[in-house]
Amino acid sequence: MLLAELMAWIRAFGPYRWASHRLLNWGITGRTAVIGLPYLWLILFFLIPFIIVLKISVSDIRLGMPPYEPMVHWIEHQVVALQINFGNYAFLFKDALYRNAYMNSILVAAGSTVLCLLVGYPMAYGIARTSPSWRNLLLMMVMLPFWTSFLLRVYAWIGILKNNGLINNVLMAMGVIDEPIVMLQTDFAVYVGIVYSYLPFMVLPLYATLEKMDLTLLEAAADLGCHPTKAFMTITLPLSVPGIVAGSMLVFIPAVGEFVIPALLGGPDSLMIGRVLWEEFFHNRDWPVASAVAIAMLILLVGPIMILQYNQGRQAGAHR
Amino acid sequence: MIGRRSFLVTTMMAFGFAFLYIPILSMMVFSFNESRLVTVWAGFSTKWYVELIHNDQIINAAKLSLKIAAINATGAVILGTLAGLALTRFRRFKGRTLMTGMTTAPLVMPEVITGLSLLMLFVAMEQIFGWPAGRGVTTITIAHMTFSMAYVTVVIQSRLSTLDESLEEAALDLGARPAKVFFLITLPIIFPAILAGWLLAFTLSWDDLVITSFVSGPGSSTLPLVIFSKVRLGVSPDINALATIMVSLVAIGIVTAGFYMQRQEKRRERDIQAALAINQ
Incomplete structure (x- = not known):
C-alpha cells in the first residue's frame, strides 16, 4: 500500500x-x-x-x-x-432603540422557529415514513438548498416579494388584486426569509429522531383500538421531543443574531440586534458599544446554547 | 397501514418542497430573461451570462473565494479530524467539557458575534505581536477555519462513533503503533466523512458574508462581499445568472456524490454478504 x-x-x-x-x-x-x-x-x-x-x-x-x-x-x-466603564451597557439599557431591537430579535426569532417547526415537522415526518429508496432522494432535496449560497437564496426572495415581483405580478394578472401588496421591507419578508433559510436545520434533526422511532409502538396502539391522531399525540410527538428541541435551537440561536435577512428583506424600521451591531461597528465605528451589544446578545443566547448542548449530549448518550 | 403517509402529510410535504424550490427555480428562469426588469418576461436570452463572464470584478472575487475556500477546507479538515478523534477516542482528558462546548458553539453562534470577536483578536494581536499585519486573505482564512472546523468535527465525530472499534483494537493487539492504525485502518474507513467535511468546509467558506466582512481588508473582496454590495442596490440579472451557475454546479455535485455513496453502500453490503458466505 x-x-x-x-x-x-x-x-x-x-x-x-x-x-x-x-x-x-x-x-x-x-x-x-x-x-x-x-x-x-x-x-x-x-x-x-x-x-x-x-x-x-x-x-x-x-x-x-x-x-x-x-x-x-x-x-x-x-x-x-x-479603567472600567459600564457606560456602554447603561447606554444600551436606556436607549429605546436598543431595547426594541433586542425584544424584536427575540420575537422574530421565536416566531420563525415556530413557523419552521410547523412547516418542517410534516416534511420530516413524511420523509421518515417514505419507502427507503425515495427517502434518500427526498433527504438530498432538503439538503441541496443548504449547500447553495445562503446570500443568493435570500436574494431570490427580493425578486418574488417586491412590488413588481413574482407574487404581485401573478395575483394582478389573475385579477385578485388591483394594487400590489407591499411585502418586501416588512417584518413578513423577514419571517419568510428566516423560515426559508433555516428550514433544513429544522427538518434534519427531526428526521433523525422520527426515523429511529420503533413503529411497532404504533402497531400496538392501533391493535388496541387507538385512533391514529391520538397515537400520534401520545406516542410519536413525545418521542420526537429531542428532535424538536435540537431543531428549534438550531433555528432560534442563529436567527436572533441574523444580519443578512433583515438587511436585505426587512425595512428600515425592522430592527434586529445583529443589524444594530453591524451598524454600530461599520457606520458609527463605535467598537465599545458594538462589543457591548455582542455581549448582551451572548447573555441572551447562553441559555439556549446550554439546552442544545445538554440535548445533544443526552442523545449521544442514548446511542451507546 | 402503520407508517403509511396520510394525504394530509403528503400535501404538507409537497408544500414544503415547493417552498424550498420555487425561489431557486424562479431565479434560474429569470436569469434567461431578455429584459433588465428581472420579473417581467421579455423573451429568452443568454446575454446576462455573457455579461457575467466579462465582469472582471466578479471573476476576480470568485478566484479569491475559491483560493480561500480550498485552503480553509484543507486546514479545517485537519483540525476537525483531530478534534473528532480527540472527542471520540479519548474519553477522559482535562478540559474535555470545554472542548465539546468550543466545538458545538461555533455551529450556532450568530455570525456577527464571531466576526466582531475575531476582528478584535486580530487587532489586539497586531498591536502586541505585529502579526497579522493588517487584514486580508490570512485573517479571512483563519476566521473561516475556526467556524468550519466545528462542522467538520461534527461530521467526523458522528462517523467515528459508529465505527467498529474492534478493528482498531485488533490492529493494536497485533502490535501496530497508534499512528499506523490511524493511517491504515481508521483513515480509509472514515475517508468518505473526511471528503464530506472538506466539501462542507469549502461551501461554508465560499458562502460566508458576515464574518468575512469583519475580518477582510482592502483588496480582499471575496465573492459574497461583491454580491452583497450589488444586491443591496436591488435585483440585477447577472446575479441571477451567477446564482444559476452556482446552484447547477452544487446540484450536479450532490447528485453525483449521492449516487457514488449509494453504490459504495451496495458494494459494501455485497462484500459483507460474500464474507459471511465464505465463513459458513
Missing part, C-alpha cells in the same frame, strides 16, 4: 526521528498532539476573542486606531489605574 510505504519512508527519515525523539522528551506524545492542536486553536481563535470583546465593551471610545481606550493606564512607577 502506497500510504504504508510513505509512512515507512518518513519514519526512516532522519529529521523525523530526531523530531519525534525531541517531542517525546518534552512529554509530547501523539495523544497530546491530537488533543492539543485543535484545543489550542479553539482557545486562541474562539475563547480568547470573547474575552477581548468583553474587555472592549467596558472601555471608552476614542479617536484613533484601535478606537477604544486601554483598560490599564501606567501613571507612574508601579501605579496603575484600572
Whole structure:
C-alpha cells in the first residue's frame, strides 16, 4: 500500500526521528498532539476573542486606531489605574432603540422557529415514513438548498416579494388584486426569509429522531383500538421531543443574531440586534458599544446554547 | 397501514418542497430573461451570462473565494479530524467539557458575534505581536477555519462513533503503533466523512458574508462581499445568472456524490454478504 510505504519512508527519515525523539522528551506524545492542536486553536481563535470583546465593551471610545481606550493606564512607577466603564451597557439599557431591537430579535426569532417547526415537522415526518429508496432522494432535496449560497437564496426572495415581483405580478394578472401588496421591507419578508433559510436545520434533526422511532409502538396502539391522531399525540410527538428541541435551537440561536435577512428583506424600521451591531461597528465605528451589544446578545443566547448542548449530549448518550 | 403517509402529510410535504424550490427555480428562469426588469418576461436570452463572464470584478472575487475556500477546507479538515478523534477516542482528558462546548458553539453562534470577536483578536494581536499585519486573505482564512472546523468535527465525530472499534483494537493487539492504525485502518474507513467535511468546509467558506466582512481588508473582496454590495442596490440579472451557475454546479455535485455513496453502500453490503458466505 502506497500510504504504508510513505509512512515507512518518513519514519526512516532522519529529521523525523530526531523530531519525534525531541517531542517525546518534552512529554509530547501523539495523544497530546491530537488533543492539543485543535484545543489550542479553539482557545486562541474562539475563547480568547470573547474575552477581548468583553474587555472592549467596558472601555471608552476614542479617536484613533484601535478606537477604544486601554483598560490599564501606567501613571507612574508601579501605579496603575484600572479603567472600567459600564457606560456602554447603561447606554444600551436606556436607549429605546436598543431595547426594541433586542425584544424584536427575540420575537422574530421565536416566531420563525415556530413557523419552521410547523412547516418542517410534516416534511420530516413524511420523509421518515417514505419507502427507503425515495427517502434518500427526498433527504438530498432538503439538503441541496443548504449547500447553495445562503446570500443568493435570500436574494431570490427580493425578486418574488417586491412590488413588481413574482407574487404581485401573478395575483394582478389573475385579477385578485388591483394594487400590489407591499411585502418586501416588512417584518413578513423577514419571517419568510428566516423560515426559508433555516428550514433544513429544522427538518434534519427531526428526521433523525422520527426515523429511529420503533413503529411497532404504533402497531400496538392501533391493535388496541387507538385512533391514529391520538397515537400520534401520545406516542410519536413525545418521542420526537429531542428532535424538536435540537431543531428549534438550531433555528432560534442563529436567527436572533441574523444580519443578512433583515438587511436585505426587512425595512428600515425592522430592527434586529445583529443589524444594530453591524451598524454600530461599520457606520458609527463605535467598537465599545458594538462589543457591548455582542455581549448582551451572548447573555441572551447562553441559555439556549446550554439546552442544545445538554440535548445533544443526552442523545449521544442514548446511542451507546 | 402503520407508517403509511396520510394525504394530509403528503400535501404538507409537497408544500414544503415547493417552498424550498420555487425561489431557486424562479431565479434560474429569470436569469434567461431578455429584459433588465428581472420579473417581467421579455423573451429568452443568454446575454446576462455573457455579461457575467466579462465582469472582471466578479471573476476576480470568485478566484479569491475559491483560493480561500480550498485552503480553509484543507486546514479545517485537519483540525476537525483531530478534534473528532480527540472527542471520540479519548474519553477522559482535562478540559474535555470545554472542548465539546468550543466545538458545538461555533455551529450556532450568530455570525456577527464571531466576526466582531475575531476582528478584535486580530487587532489586539497586531498591536502586541505585529502579526497579522493588517487584514486580508490570512485573517479571512483563519476566521473561516475556526467556524468550519466545528462542522467538520461534527461530521467526523458522528462517523467515528459508529465505527467498529474492534478493528482498531485488533490492529493494536497485533502490535501496530497508534499512528499506523490511524493511517491504515481508521483513515480509509472514515475517508468518505473526511471528503464530506472538506466539501462542507469549502461551501461554508465560499458562502460566508458576515464574518468575512469583519475580518477582510482592502483588496480582499471575496465573492459574497461583491454580491452583497450589488444586491443591496436591488435585483440585477447577472446575479441571477451567477446564482444559476452556482446552484447547477452544487446540484450536479450532490447528485453525483449521492449516487457514488449509494453504490459504495451496495458494494459494501455485497462484500459483507460474500464474507459471511465464505465463513459458513
